[in-house]
Amino acid sequence: MRPTVHDIAAAAGVSLATVDRVLNQRPGVRHVTREKVETAIRELGYIRDVAAANLAKGRTYPLVFILPASDNSFMHGLNAEIRQAVLRSPAERTDIRTIEVPAFDPAALVSVLEELSREKPCGIAMVATDAPEVRAAVDKLVRERFPIVTLVSDLTGSLRHHYAGVDNIAAGRTAARLLGRFLGPRKGEIAVLAGSMLVRDHRERLEGFAAVMAAEFPHLAILPVLEGRDDPEVAHRLVADALGNAGIIGVYSLGAGNRGLIRALKEKTVDRTLTVIAHELTAHTRAALVDNTIDAILNQDAGHEVRSAIRVLKAKADGLAVIEAQERIRLDIFLKDNLP
Amino acid sequence: MRPTVHDIAAAAGVSLATVDRVLNQRPGVRHVTREKVETAIRELGYIRDVAAANLAKGRTYPLVFILPASDNSFMHGLNAEIRQAVLRSPAERTDIRTIEVPAFDPAALVSVLEELSREKPCGIAMVATDAPEVRAAVDKLVRERFPIVTLVSDLTGSLRHHYAGVDNIAAGRTAARLLGRFLGPRKGEIAVLAGSMLVRDHRERLEGFAAVMAAEFPHLAILPVLEGRDDPEVAHRLVADALGNAGIIGVYSLGAGNRGLIRALKEKTVDRTLTVIAHELTAHTRAALVDNTIDAILNQDAGHEVRSAIRVLKAKADGLAVIEAQERIRLDIFLKDNLP
DNA sequence: CCAAATTTGATGTACGTAAATCAAAAAATC
DNA sequence: GATTTTTTGATTTACGTACATCAAATTTGG
Incomplete structure (x- = not known):
């Protein structure tokens, strides 16, 4: 049987109350006594029964998700996964709140973070906008002992505890190799x-x-990057224009808003084979993959990212270890044959 | 606050003891009373607090993993992941035992399953050998209410509750498309x-x-299949022989024991580019991918499979729902750019 | 050495559920 | 209608931990 607080008390030769004071870092324990208890804990290999502790405390985990107010399929999917997590809240003892902030607006994000410092959630998951002031605000919260994980987009160089998202450099490299290999020795423009x-x-x-x-x-x-602002209309116009260039033999769509891209690809007048790689599996990209308009889709699983963020935040709040391999978000590569 | 057994008792106008009898399907409750309680449960949306229940019951989940005694990297990896899960046992209330059976031996597997029927574990995860007698033994256990999940290799047509492994047909299709696309219009043999x-x-x-x-x-x-018996030596000889055929431009290794394959590929005398796709990421295949001996690796994450099997078995034992998307084992595609 | 302050112990209640016991009430049987 | 059987209620203890209270013991300061 695994040891309980009673065993610790007996082993250390102190009372239950004292063990409790040590475990929950309450005051009123002499240094030597505290060490006796800590030794017993180590020697017996005591691990707190988190379930029993949460029951006694009536603990819930108030978590906050901060998302950009972007109107694209991926963010909608992310939102849907958070709603699923909310449905599981009773069983997981979580209490999840979502805050939307204007996209690409560091100042807005910073002010939300500053407010949260007062609200005292036990964890924050955020889609980070990459700016020095955001980094500073995050570091400040981490120093105040708030667990923070970045979601989808990381904040390198900050003190955030964890990043729940894919390695985007690796994603770009993978796209390049797939495209290069699919195209073979053909010369042309991308x-x-x-x-x-x-x-x-x-x-x-x-x-x-x-x-x-x-x-x-x-x-x-590689041709100059087309910036479609994740907007289907803009993307459609840009791609349709670009396809006037007969030298293009491949397309890499690394953002969201692929509806416009797909429409432009289907409308193309000159009949030629284009090799196309896009990001994010949505109803649209999926259909395009199936009908051969797109050749491969790189994807990050929003559900996995949300669940992982929650697991990590809970673990950090309890000071527990996470299973690293489980929390690694992989880059999914979908061909038409391995669609889920 | 979520409702408790006390709320149910009050709402149904019965005592706590009766609610308990209903919840734990104990005898001695009239049909009408039982229905009153069940109605209250439904109307209040009561969900049993599994953590509290497990605490009260002192419950652990005795689980059994049945693996083939095969000496290859993948099975070693699977074993290692099970050992990791054993280390987490105290926190997860599991009690995991591994049984090794001779590989490809339906009779041995069946006799182990029959023994387990007496031992009463609360769940069984097994690498299934595909044979009618195994299917019958599994169905019998399922009818006796044992939760069973197949691991890595499925038992289609049986009553097993869940399969924790990849879709192997999709894996083969994916390999074909990758190979076909990488090779482009070149003609040749595979x-x-x-x-x-x-x-x-x-x-x-x-x-x-x-x-x-x-x-x-x-x-x-496609040339006639080489059966390497997952043995590096045999594989080496077969592949070395086959490469005498100058028409070969691609290789698909769909089993384990890739060490021999890799050695044969490196030794090849005629200098020609071969496109190679292999299964299972191990130290050997990984190195071969990095040095361009292999072009792509298809993989199933053994850690994910083991953790998923445990989650599913626990959920089935408690009669709870599983998060389907979370338990889907994906086919990982690794190029040298997205290695973990 | 005494008083004050600090540290420790003993004890009880709580969390939500399980499980057991025994008494009481209701229903079924003759 | 009395007896047996079945169903229900009331109550208690337990699981492992948290937390509060009060008393007792120990240490510290003067």
């Missing part, structure tokens, strides 16, 4: 459609993509 | 290295592979 170069994840994907392209597929030339 | 055609997962991978090859890449001819 169009890149992004949302905005102001977002870190898009910048990183492009960085990885360009690096592998240059190093391993020098016969393929 | 060597296929399998472990044994007696194992269901290998048969299924080949089936998916052959289907896509025939339908979409008819200019590539």
Whole structure:
């Protein structure tokens, strides 16, 4: 049987009350006594029964998710997954609140973070906008002992405890290799459609993509990035224009808002084979993959990201270890054959 | 606040003891009373606090993993993941035992299953050998209310509650498309290295592979399957021999024991580019991917499979729902750019 | 050495559920 | 209608931990 507080008390030769004081860092314990107890804990290999403790405390985990108010399929999916998590709240003892902030607006994000400092949630998951003031606000919260995980888009160089999202540089590199290998020895130009170069994840994907392209597929030339602002209409216009260029043989869409891209691809008048790689599996990209308009989809599983963020925040709040391998968000590669 | 048993008792106008009898299906409750209680449960939306119940019951989950005694990297990895799960046992209230049975031996597997029927574990995870007598033994256990999940290799047509493994037909199809697309318009022959055609997962991978090859890449001819018995030495000899055929331009290794394959590939005398796709990420295949001996690796995450099997078995034992999306085991596709 | 302050012990209640016991009430049987 | 059987209620203890209270013991300061 695993040891209980009673065993610790007996082993350390103190009372239950004292063990409790040590375990819950309450005052009124002499240094030597505290050490006796801590030794007993270590020697017996005592682990607190979190379930029993939560029951006694009537504990819930108030968590806050901060998301950008972006109107694209991916964010809608992320929102839906958070709602699913809310439905599971009673069983998981979580109490989840979502805050939407204007996208790409560091100041707004910072002010939300500052408010949270007063509200005292036991964990914060946020889609980070990459700016120095955001980094400073996050670091401040971490120093005040708030568990913080970044979601989807990381905040490198900050003190955040964990990042629940894919490695975007690796994603870009993977896209480049797939595209390069699919195209074979053909020479030509590659169009890149992004949302905005102001977002870190898009910048990183492009960085990885360009690096592998240059190093391993020098016969393929990357055209200037089209910034579609994750908006289907804008994307449609940009891609339709670009396809006037007969030299294009491949497309990499690294952002959201692929509806416009797909429409432009289907409308193309000149009949030629384009190899297309896009990000994020949605109803639209899925259909396009099935009908061969798109050749591969790179995806991050929003459900996994949300569940992982919650697990990590709870663990951090309790000071417990996380299973690293379980919390690694993988880059899913979908061909038409392995769709879920 | 979520309702408790006390609220149910009050709402149904019965005593706590009666509610308990209903909840734990103990005898001695009239039909009408039982219905009153069940109505109250439904109307208040009562959900049993599993943590509190487990605490009161002093419950642990005795689980059994049945694995084939195969000496290859994948099975070693699976074993290691089970040992990790054992380390987490105190926190997860599990009590995990592993049983090794001779590989490809339905009779041995059946006799182990029959023994388990007496031992009464609260759940069984097994790497299934695909045979009618195994199917019958599994169905019998399921009818006796044992939760059973198949691991890595499924038992289609049986009553097992869940399969914790990848879709092997989809895996084979994916391999075919990757190989076909990487090779482009080149004509040639494809060597296929399998472990044994007696194992269901290998048969299924080949089936998916052959289907896509025939339908979409008819200019590539699949050579007769090499059965390497998942043994590096045998695989080495078979592949080395096969590579004497100058028409081979691609290799699909759908089984375990890739060390021999890799050695044969590196030794090849004629200098030509082979496109190679293999299964299972191990130290060897990983190195081969990095040095370009292998072009892509298809993988199933053994850690995810083990954790998923445990979650599902616990949920089934408690009669709870599982998060389907979370328990879906994906086919990982690794290029050298997205290695973990 | 005494008083004050600090540290420790003993004890009880609570969390939500399980499980057991025994008495009381209701229903079924003859 | 009395007896047996079945059903229900009331109550208690337990699981492992948290937390509060009060008394007792120990240490510290003067």
